[in-house]
Amino acid sequence: xxxxxxxxxxxxxxxxxxxxxxxxxxxxxxxxxxxxxxxxxxxxxxxxxxxxxxxxxxxxxxxxxxxxxxxxxxxxxxxxxxxxxxxxxxxxxxxxxxxxxxxxxxxxxxxxxxxxxxxxxxxxxxxxxxxxxxxxxxxxxxxxxxxxxxxxxxxxxxxxxxxxxxxxxxxxxxxxxxxxxxxxxxxxxxxxxxxxxxxxxxxxxxxxxxxxxxxxxxxxxxxxxxxxxxxxxxxxxxxxxxxxxxxxxxxxxxxxxxxxxxxxxxxxxxxxxxxxxxxxxxxxxxxxxxxxxxxxxxxxxxxxxxxxx
Amino acid sequence: xxxxxxxxxxxxxxxxxxxxxxxxxxxxxxxxxxxxxxxxxxxxxxxxxxxxxxxxxxxxxxxxxxxxxxxxxxxxxxxxxxxxxxxxxxxxxxxxxxxxxxxxxxxxxxxxxxxxxxxxxxxxxxxxxxxxxxxxxxxxxxxxxxxxxxxxxxxxxxxxxxxxxxxxxxxxxxxxxxxxxxxxxxxxxxxxxxxxxxxxxxxxxxxxxxxxxxxxxxxxxxxxxxxxxxxxxxxxxxxxxxxxxxxxxxxxxxxxxxxxxxxxxxxxxxxxxxxxxxxxxxxxxxxxxxxxxxxxxxxxxxxxxxxxxxxxxxxxxxxxxxxxxxxxxxxxxxxxxxxxxxxxxxxxxxxxxxxxxxxxxxxxxxxxxxxxxxxxxxxxxxxxxxxxxxxxxxxxxxxxxxxxxxxxxxxxxxxx
Numbered sequence: 001x002x003x004x005x006x007x008x009x010x011x012x013x014x015x016x017x018x019x020x021x022x023x024x025x026x027x028x029x030x031x032x033x034x035x036x037x038x039x040x041x042x043x044x045x046x047x048x049x050x051x052x053x054x055x056x057x058x059x060x061x062x063x064x065x066x067x068x069x070x071x072x073x074x075x076x077x078x079x080x081x082x083x084x085x086x087x088x089x090x091x092x093x094x095x096x097x098x099x100x101x102x103x104x105x106x107x108x109x110x111x112x113x114x115x116x117x118x119x120x121x122x123x124x125x126x127x128x129x130x131x132x133x134x135x136x137x138x139x140x141x142x143x144x145x146x147x148x149x150x151x152x153x154x155x156x157x158x159x160x161x162x163x164x165x166x167x168x169x170x171x172x173x174x175x176x177x178x179x180x181x182x183x184x185x186x187x188x189x190x191x192x193x194x195x196x197x198x199x200x201x202x203x204x205x206x207x208x209x210x211x212x213x214x215x216x217x218x219x220x221x222x223x224x225x226x227x228x229x230x231x232x233x234x235x236x237x238x239x240x241x242x243x244x245x246x247x248x249x250x251x252x253x254x255x256x257x258x259x260x261x262x263x264x265x266x267x268x269x270x271x272x273x274x275x276x277x278x279x280x281x282x283x284x285x286x287x288x289x290x291x292x293x294x295x296x297x298x299x300x301x302x303x304x305x306x307x308x309x
Numbered sequence: 310x311x312x313x314x315x316x317x318x319x320x321x322x323x324x325x326x327x328x329x330x331x332x333x334x335x336x337x338x339x340x341x342x343x344x345x346x347x348x349x350x351x352x353x354x355x356x357x358x359x360x361x362x363x364x365x366x367x368x369x370x371x372x373x374x375x376x377x378x379x380x381x382x383x384x385x386x387x388x389x390x391x392x393x394x395x396x397x398x399x400x401x402x403x404x405x406x407x408x409x410x411x412x413x414x415x416x417x418x419x420x421x422x423x424x425x426x427x428x429x430x431x432x433x434x435x436x437x438x439x440x441x442x443x444x445x446x447x448x449x450x451x452x453x454x455x456x457x458x459x460x461x462x463x464x465x466x467x468x469x470x471x472x473x474x475x476x477x478x479x480x481x482x483x484x485x486x487x488x489x490x491x492x493x494x495x496x497x498x499x500x501x502x503x504x505x506x507x508x509x510x511x512x513x514x515x516x517x518x519x520x521x522x523x524x525x526x527x528x529x530x531x532x533x534x535x536x537x538x539x540x541x542x543x544x545x546x547x548x549x550x551x552x553x554x555x556x557x558x559x560x561x562x563x564x565x566x567x568x569x570x571x572x573x574x575x576x577x578x579x580x581x582x583x584x585x586x587x588x589x590x591x592x593x594x595x596x597x598x599x600x601x602x603x604x605x606x607x608x609x610x611x612x613x614x615x616x617x618x619x620x621x622x623x624x625x626x627x628x629x630x631x632x633x634x635x636x637x638x639x640x641x642x643x644x645x646x647x648x649x650x651x652x653x654x655x656x657x658x659x660x661x662x663x664x665x666x667x668x669x670x671x672x673x674x675x676x677x678x679x680x681x682x683x684x685x686x687x688x689x690x691x692x693x694x695x696x697x698x699x700x701x702x703x704x705x706x707x708x709x710x711x712x713x714x715x716x717x718x719x720x721x722x723x724x725x
Binding site: 112131132134168194200229 | 621628629
């Protein structure tokens, strides 16, 4: 893999980059079974998590990943910083760069912010989710989870269900799966699924057509109420129309399909309670693999911060 | 000052002409090249290979520069206009130039008379502070020469306020300039919906919002008997709506911003904030329909929608960055390079859309006792080329995608 400073989107990566990061993720996961779950790969390097949006899972996943690579991790808490006093992203980054950070892991509600930061600083910037644009580390962990389950991603059929319009997960995961040879389809409420002519991805409107398409994986997106200022669809309908109900779960079980979800799950909305106990649910594998994938990402990026031996 | 004599220039229709301009009298005489002689003492300009065109009037310019004084903004915009072949412009109200009272209009007029190299007229506000709620003092403004009212390209939030404003100004003979929009449909959006907006994760501005807005304005104006001017039309359907209204005899004029003829939403690429405009850049078929609209007279004017933005503001992410690009400095060279040279528009069409029609719409004078606004002449040499750099942008900010590109043509304005 050629030296690369930032990870902002999946589309910016070559096929070789994608395979390299996935292969190393397997090696990273082997570390988890050792008594000392730590390697010195990033010893002495400083990693900053800069989350302008609330996040528990992604942030701790990155922090655990950095710790397991022996990096020093600093958490920049936005709610207590001068950002709430109106400081611009540029000025925040100038301040942080004076602290000589090597890696900055950023999440922001506006699409495109990580690219602005990456242009502006020498640290390696990892996009941990920007608006409805991209979430590349989620894409890696999803691809890794499917590859682990089936041995390959090529030829698998994955249907992503829910709020595609606001979803950076859908945008990044669909790209990596297609690059690895999988077929992807979308399903969800009309106002929340962009037309096929814009996405290039087949669009279904109901479960019946989803089952007819013969998917291997049912990938449910979280209904992100925090992103939706005015209602897009009748909320009471969602579970019945688009969620995994008990009846649909039985059908999924009969067909031996896998279920994935980026978390956190809205119980009774995307999934009925039983679906969380489903034998073929990969949701917990996704969380575990998230750490391995993020270790691999950190390991493969090359900050341009000056080094004086 | 000497009289001017221009020899062997090309007029918009392609004829070779000589032109005699009396400095003191303001008389301009055209004749076939070689048929008249230079008066004694006249300064002679060789027009060989150059076009002799009426200078342009820009019906839509924002000139306020954040962080700069009004006077500075006026000076820079004036120089930028002359560079781009624009001798006069209609200045949109803005926070620093809030044309909703006589004092601001007077101080603007003072700044212009002392500092501006180009003619500048103020467009009055439709509503006080452009808040969309309370009508501005139209009579007071009309008495100070205001002929066009606009909330700077915004659709007033109150339809009732707009309707009553229309009924009021219909009797004053003023024109209401409005951009079609349904604010509720365009809130939190920043680009045209399509493959690019999907890939960039940006929310799309539905074209129907503009189209519904235009239909509403036209319907209200028809009822109120008001003259309306539709600002910065951006979609093919909007062109069709205006074409139908004109065919039905309604008193409506319309403009298109130059950038909507040159660029599409795909130009945004990787969040290039220089391509963030309001309304957003649309599709290839919209550009084609807008050009067709200029050719058949549905769209009366091409405007610059010149909007200076500070470098920092455009360095932000796409959602936070302000919309708009600067366009005055490069106006005529860009029109020539991208529209006339490739054969999309002819010189007579350009002159109609950039000089004759906007002069007519903006003319602040009463035709009964004053001559209509007359554009001065300029020379344009299409053979010269230049690469747009900081030194070519007198406007003082660099927010144009033309920076670094090669344009054809050099403007001589004023002729002296």
